[in-house]
Structure formats: C-alpha cells, structure tokens
Amino acid sequence: MKNIEHDSGFHHIGHKLLDWYGKNARNLPFRNTKDPYKIWICEIVFQQTRITQGLNHYNNFIKRFPDVQTLATAEEDEVLLYWKGLGYYSRAINIHKAAQQIINEYHGVFPSEYEEILQLKGVGKYTAAAISSICFGAKLPAVDGNFYRVLSRIFADDFDVSTSQAFTYFSQLAHLILPENAGDFNQAMMDLGSEICKPKNPLCPECPLREDCLAFSLDRVSEFPVKKKKVKTVDLALKYYFVHRDGRFLIQQRKDDFIWKKLFEFPSEIPEELIPFIKSVKMISHKLTHKNLSIEIFNVEVDSAEVWEDFIGKNEYVITDFEGSHEKSFPKPLENYIQNYHTAYRFL
Numbered sequence: 241m242k243n244i245e246h247d248s249g250f251h252h253i254g255h256k257l258l259d260w261y262g263k264n265a266r267n268l269p270f271r272n273t274k275d276p277y278k279i280w281i282c283e284i285v286f287q288q289t290r291i292t293q294g295l296n297h298y299n300n301f302i303k304r305f306p307d308v309q310t311l312a313t314a315e316e317d318e319v320l321l322y323w324k325g326l327g328y329y330s331r332a333i334n335i336h337k338a339a340q341q342i343i344n345e346y347h348g349v350f351p352s353e354y355e356e357i358l359q360l361k362g363v364g365k366y367t368a369a370a371i372s373s374i375c376f377g378a379k380l381p382a383v384d385g386n387f388y389r390v391l392s393r394i395f396a397d398d399f400d401v402s403t404s405q406a407f408t409y410f411s412q413l414a415h416l417i418l419p420e421n422a423g424d425f426n427q428a429m430m431d432l433g434s435e436i437c438k439p440k441n442p443l444c445p446e447c448p449l450r451e452d453c454l455a456f457s458l459d460r461v462s463e464f465p466v467k468k469k470k471v472k473t474v475d476l477a478l479k480y481y482f483v484h485r486d487g488r489f490l491i492q493q494r495k496d497d498f499i500w501k502k503l504f505e506f507p508s509e510i511p512e513e514l515i516p517f518i519k520s521v522k523m524i525s526h527k528l529t530h531k532n533l534s535i536e537i538f539n540v541e542v543d544s545a546e547v548w549e550d551f552i553g554k555n556e557y558v559i560t561d562f563e564g565s566h567e568k569s570f571p572k573p574l575e576n577y578i579q580n581y582h583t584a585y586r587f588l
C-alpha cells in the first residue's frame with residue numbers, strides 16, 4: 241500500500257460502485273429499511289449463511305420478534321427454535337442477550353454510536369460498522385472477507401489475508417475508495433462480492449470496476465487474495481445412546497460450549513443395565529467449520545417396561561417423542577437421525 245498511502249485519487253472507484261449498486265442492488269427485504277434492529281438481525285443471520293438459504297429464516301424471525309422488546313422478553317428456547325436450520329446457534333444466544341442489554345443499558349433504544357454498538361454481545365467490528373453506516377450515516381467501511389478479496393484484486397495487493405493484521409490493513413485500503421455514503425457502499429461491496437467478484441470464477445467482463453482493477457489488467461486475478469496460513473481442522477469423535485421405547489426417547493440439553501451450545505442431544509453414556517438393549521450402531525460423519533466429527537450412535541431399544549420405568553424414574557433426562565422433538569433444537573446429524581428413526585418406526 242506504500243505507493244498509494246497519500247493518494248486521494250481512488251475515490252472514483254467507490255463512486256462507480258455506488259452507480260452500479262443504484263442500478264443493480266438486489267431487492268432484499270432488509271434493503272428497504274434503516275431500522276437498526278432489522279439490519280442487526282440481518283447482518284447476524286447472513287454472517288455464515290447464504291442469502292438464498294437464510295431469507296425465509298430472516299423473514300420468520302422478524303415476524304415473530306419484530307422489535308428489541310419482543311426478542312428480549314422471549315424465552316431463550318423459543319429464540320433457538322426460530323434459529324433452527326441456520327446453525328451456529330451461539331449467534332442466536334448472543335442476539336437474545338444483546339436484546340436484553342439494549343433494554344437494560346439503553347432503555348430499549350438501539351444505540352447509534354459505533355463504539356456502543358460494538359459493546360453489544362456477539363457484535364464485532366464488521367457488524368458494528370455495517371449498522372452504524374447503514375442506519376446512522378457513519379463513514380465507516382464494514383470490512384469482511386468480501387473486502388479482502390475485492391480490494392486485494394483491485395490493487396493487486398499481496399497482503400496475506402490470513403494474518404491478524406489483515407483487518408486493519410484492508411480497513412485502511414477501504415478508506416481510500418470510501419465515498420460519503422458508506423452505508424450504500426458497504427451494501428454494494430456485499431453485492432459485488434457475492435454476485436460478481438466471487439471467490440471462484442469472478443465475472444470480470446461484467447464488473448463495474450474492471451477498468452480500475454489492477455489484477456484484471458495484469459491478468460492475475462486468480463492470484464488474489466493471498467492466503468498463506470491454512471487453518472487446522474480438528475477431528476472429533478462423539479458417542480451417543482439413542483435410548484427409546486414405544487416412540488419415546490431420552491434427550492438432554494448440552495452443557496459443553498465447545499460445539500452446539502445449548503442444543504439438545506441424546507445421552508452420551510448409559511448405565512450397565514441398559515447395555516444389553518443395544519440393538520445396533522450407526523456411524524455418521526459430519527463437518528463443521530474447521531472440525532470433522534465422527535459420531536457413533538447406539539440404538540438402545542428398551543423392550544422391558546420395568547427397566548424403562550425404573551431408569552427414567554431415577555434419571556433426569558427429558559423424555560420426548562417425534563412431535564415433541566420439533567419444539568427443541570438439535571444438531572443437524574441428530575435431527576436427521578430422529579427423522580430416520582421416525583420414518584422406520586411408523587412402519588413397524
């Protein structure tokens with residue numbers, strides 16, 4: 241960036257992007273509002289979820305929790321239920337806590353300053369910049385992976401995006417092209433990054449910035465962004481016991497925060513007296529971000545009423561059935577397992 245540090249001749253790039261956005265902005269429900277509550281929910285929902293996949297969830301969530309007050313006073317389990325299918329449930333838990341924070345610390349009025357928004361539970365620099373620029377006119381770039389990719393291509397800049405300094409570096413670079421209307425600019429970058437300057441096979445001939453893009457003019461687009469460090473993937477083995485009788489089964493809420501915080505799961509151990517009821521075992525592989533899970537699920541069909549009654553009388557598990565399980569949130573592989581069990585059980 242050393243050659244361009246003092247150069248103010250790059251703002252036309254931001255303006256070109258705004259012109260393009262004016263004609264091509266995607267018609268999304270959260271584009272017609274400056275309500276910080278809705279923009280906040282939208283930013284969190286779409287952090288790790290594609291727009292097409294998350295749109296129904298976003299609409300349903302806003303319908304049930306239309307404002308901070310409704311969300312803050314809801315039960316956490318219900319918030320988790322409305323998050324079902326989006327994954328990364330800690331986001332829902334944080335949203336719920338932050339809503340209560342807004343009630344307690346800001347008398348229910350969404351804070352308008354970047355620094356205050358940043359203090360809300362689960363809100364990082366990107367989200368705080370997005371909300372304060374879109375809703376309150378702050379002149380801040382909302383720097384995320386899209387910015388890293390687009391800027392490193394425009395400037396053919398080989399700064400390593402996997403380093404911890406990347407955020408500060410690309411924030412400075414973004415300021416070089418940032419127009420007054422940072423809110424629209426940030427949304428334009430979001431659209432450009434997902435529709436045109438995509439990670440793979442970017443549509444350069446259709447790009448409004450191609451005349452200014454150094455990587456394009458040098459025919460080196462595929463070299464950017466530069467990412468040197470590979471994130472390590474962890475292998476994790478989990479064991480569950482699906483203990484059931486007459487269509488009812490045992491579940492418990494997760495206490496371990498490592499993955500699937502607060503979701504429901506099957507027991508991870510059983511006492512000696514249930515071991516003889518193990519009928520089969522199923523192995524499931526499941527991928528989470530940077531984690532490969534091997535899940536072993538033992539099918540424990542307790543075909544003795546006496547043992548079943550004795551066991552559930554002595555333990556504090558939640559007992560549910562297929563319909564009841566819809567009221568709870570489960571990790572995806574367990575939800576699939578329950579669905580398969582239900583399908584098989586109906587034909588017994």
Ligand code: SF4
Pocket residue numbers: 390393394436437438442443444447448449450453455456461
């Ligand atoms: S010309 Fe291609 S590489 Fe450059 S910003 Fe546009 S889409 Fe991205």
